[in-house]
Amino acid sequence: MKFVSRAAILAATLLFAACRMTGEGNEAQPKPGEAAAIAPILTAADAQDTHSYARPLEARVHHVALDLGVDFAARRIGGTATLDIQRKPDAKEIILDDKGLEIESVADGSGKPLDWKIGAADKNLGAPLAIALRPDTKRIAIRYQSAPEAGALLWLTPEQTAGKKHPYVFSQGEAIENRSWIPTQDSPAVRQTWEAKIRVAKPLTVVMSAPRAAEPVAAGDGRTFSFRMDHSVAPYMIAIAAGDLAFKPLGPRSGVWTEPVMLAAAAAELSDTEKMIDAAEKLYGPYQWGRYDMLVLPPSFPIGGMENPTLTFLTPTFIAGDKSLVSLVAHELAHSWSGNLATNATWDDFWLNEGMTTYAQSRIIEELYGPKVAAQQISLGVDDMNKAIAENGGPTGPDTRLHLDTKGRSPDDVSSNVAYEKGAAFLRTIEAAVGRERFDAFLKGWFERHMFQPVTSAIFLADLRQHLVKGDQALEQKLMLDQWVYQPGIPANMLKPDPKAFAEVDQAVSAFARGGAPDTAAWTRWNTDERLRFLNKLPRTLPKARLDGLDSAFGLNGTRNKEVRFAWLELAVANRYDPAVPSLEEFLTSLGRGKFVKPLFKALANDPQWGRPIAVRIYAKARPLYHPLVTRDLDILKLGG
Numbered sequence: 001m002k003f004v005s006r007a008a009i010l011a012a013t014l015l016f017a018a019c020r021m022t023g024e025g026n027e028a029q030p031k032p033g034e035a036a037a038i039a040p041i042l043t044a045a046d047a048q049d050t051h052s053y054a055r056p057l058e059a060r061v062h063h064v065a066l067d068l069g070v071d072f073a074a075r076r077i078g079g080t081a082t083l084d085i086q087r088k089p090d091a092k093e094i095i096l097d098d099k100g101l102e103i104e105s106v107a108d109g110s111g112k113p114l115d116w117k118i119g120a121a122d123k124n125l126g127a128p129l130a131i132a133l134r135p136d137t138k139r140i141a142i143r144y145q146s147a148p149e150a151g152a153l154l155w156l157t158p159e160q161t162a163g164k165k166h167p168y169v170f171s172q173g174e175a176i177e178n179r180s181w182i183p184t185q186d187s188p189a190v191r192q193t194w195e196a197k198i199r200v201a202k203p204l205t206v207v208m209s210a211p212r213a214a215e216p217v218a219a220g221d222g223r224t225f226s227f228r229m230d231h232s233v234a235p236y237m238i239a240i241a242a243g244d245l246a247f248k249p250l251g252p253r254s255g256v257w258t259e260p261v262m263l264a265a266a267a268a269e270l271s272d273t274e275k276m277i278d279a280a281e282k283l284y285g286p287y288q289w290g291r292y293d294m295l296v297l298p299p300s301f302p303i304g305g306m307e308n309p310t311l312t313f314l315t316p317t318f319i320a321g322d323k324s325l326v327s328l329v330a331h332e333l334a335h336s337w338s339g340n341l342a343t344n345a346t347w348d349d350f351w352l353n354e355g356m357t358t359y360a361q362s363r364i365i366e367e368l369y370g371p372k373v374a375a376q377q378i379s380l381g382v383d384d385m386n387k388a389i390a391e392n393g394g395p396t397g398p399d400t401r402l403h404l405d406t407k408g409r410s411p412d413d414v415s416s417n418v419a420y421e422k423g424a425a426f427l428r429t430i431e432a433a434v435g436r437e438r439f440d441a442f443l444k445g446w447f448e449r450h451m452f453q454p455v456t457s458a459i460f461l462a463d464l465r466q467h468l469v470k471g472d473q474a475l476e477q478k479l480m481l482d483q484w485v486y487q488p489g490i491p492a493n494m495l496k497p498d499p500k501a502f503a504e505v506d507q508a509v510s511a512f513a514r515g516g517a518p519d520t521a522a523w524t525r526w527n528t529d530e531r532l533r534f535l536n537k538l539p540r541t542l543p544k545a546r547l548d549g550l551d552s553a554f555g556l557n558g559t560r561n562k563e564v565r566f567a568w569l570e571l572a573v574a575n576r577y578d579p580a581v582p583s584l585e586e587f588l589t590s591l592g593r594g595k596f597v598k599p600l601f602k603a604l605a606n607d608p609q610w611g612r613p614i615a616v617r618i619y620a621k622a623r624p625l626y627h628p629l630v631t632r633d634l635d636i637l638k639l640g641g
């Protein structure tokens with residue numbers, strides 16, 4: 001078991017060593033600190049990605065060169081994708097992933113046409129694009145364009161942006177949507193280097209998840225931007241945004257891009273970024289990606305953040321004016337190690353990206369803001385974990401395992417806080433058992449040993465046994481490793497969160513529940529996590545007079561802090577509290593983050609008398625602002641629109 005992963009990498013290396021002898025390409029094992037020219041393909045059964053049609057052991061893409069134009073009027077991105085491939089000498093075809101691409105032609109490196117065909121489509125996966133290979137084919141050029149409804153792209157009208165003057169487009173590739181605008185093998189198991197030339201109309205700016213390769217080149221009424229990523233990445237990490245964008249440096253290697261009207265507020269909120277990078281490096285080794293910039297997106301961005309390498313994408317909803325929600329940045333930054341360096345080979349092992357990152361996030365927060373703040377966030381995370389376990393069938397539910405079985409389902413439908421919070425709880429439990437110093441050394445070594453490589457749960461456990469447990473039977477028993485990873489529910493050895501993390505807040509909840517007045521002095525003193533704890537622990541049924549009291553004491557209907565407003569609106573909707581409806585409407589029509597809008601619409605829709613008519617009215621106004629990832633889940637509530 002311990003050597004399975006090494007054997008698997010070795011097998012893949014041998015396969016491509018054979019290719020090299022026939023002059024088909026060169027491969028190299030990545031070394032710490034170096035770009036991986038061609039990352040290995042894992043051969044173990046649990047490393048086979050069921051969400052990609054690719055058969056990378058026969059023929060795989062290792063470099064993507066995009067030469068594309070952005071057409072806002074047609075809502076399409078199109079041009080040429082040139083793929084460098086590695087293949088077995090006798091491979092007859094290469095299989096790519098395709099979701100609705102309109103393909104014009106396919107040729108080899110010398111321009112000779114290649115036969116191609118698109119197979120039957122699946123609603124989650126899209127369709128296989130099979131391209132016939134000649135014995136000497138090493139390069140493929142595909143002329144194509146994305147469909148207007150491409151799932152990875154959200155096209156915003158000027159009215160849907162913060163600045164209201166220019167259109168905007170951005171991509172969200174994770175988990176399996178990039179195949180709707182890039183024809184490649186869209187699997188995290190098939191890492192690829194990439195480059196891009198992107199044309200856009202003046203005065204818009206293009207940013208991508210890679211360093212700029214050159215200054216923009218103007219021609220006619222457009223400009224061409226070029227980018228180059230020399231590290232191999234999982235293809236879901238290729239990201240683009242184009243719009244009216246401005247940049248402000250935050251430190252020697254960090255800065256923020258956003259629409260000009262949001263630039264000052266975004267830069268102020270992100271002023272701790274360099275300190276965060278320093279803290280993360282101290283824990284997990286040198287930052288490998290060069291720059292760490294961030295793009296703060298328009299309010300319709302569907303998720304909190306996306307760890308696109310060199311350019312984290314962030315929701316503007318983290319801007320509270322007081323840095324109280326920057327744990328989101330710590331999370332996305334931590335992904336520069338967990339997720340981006342060592343990446344889940346398949347979505348069954350999504351926890352390796354997210355659980356490890358959630359753990360690292362709290363370590364970064366502890367470095368910057370102290371152990372009390374970290375303990376509070378851990379405590380809230382454990383609440384989220386318990387909620388996610390209840391929602392996924394309780395402690396025996398198969399989706400409460402860390403190593404999931406996502407075959408036949410969209411990874412987005414299976415993703416839950418189990419991966420994030422149970423994963424983090426697992427790592428905290430190991431840390432407590434072996435001591436922080438030993439665990440930190442192990443985790444740093446894990447990233448070094450698997451830099452720019454796909455990983456699985458089995459590889460993680462084998463590595464942990466080799467480098468941390470080292471045959472210590474007592475420790476092996478104490479850790480319950482296999483139970484944590486392969487069994488549902490929470491093992492008995494979980495390190496409990498600090499029960500005193502919210503002692504004062506919990507007392508205030510009890511006092512309020514007994515009929516006491518809201519404590520304005522305490523509320524003013526509390527940080528965002530304490531306020532969230534208070535609102536979320538209140539009795540779920542409260543009479544109007546008590547809700548009036550809370551709102552007038554704490555100004556909840558008008559708070560700028562989106563997390564606090566959301567917690568309040570959930571309580572208000574549960575109690576059919578009419579005075580919160582204008583605040584609810586303003587909230588739901590001013591942002592499109594799924595975490596906020598999905599639960600509120602669901603709660604409204606489940607209340608046929610009071611809530612549903614409100615939901616129908618607001619959804620008609622809000623839907624055009626939302627990303628397809630969000631409307632997909634809301635349309636099934638049948639709110640019209």
Ligand SMILES: [Zn+2]
Nearest residue numbers: 331335354357
């Ligand atoms: Zn994450």
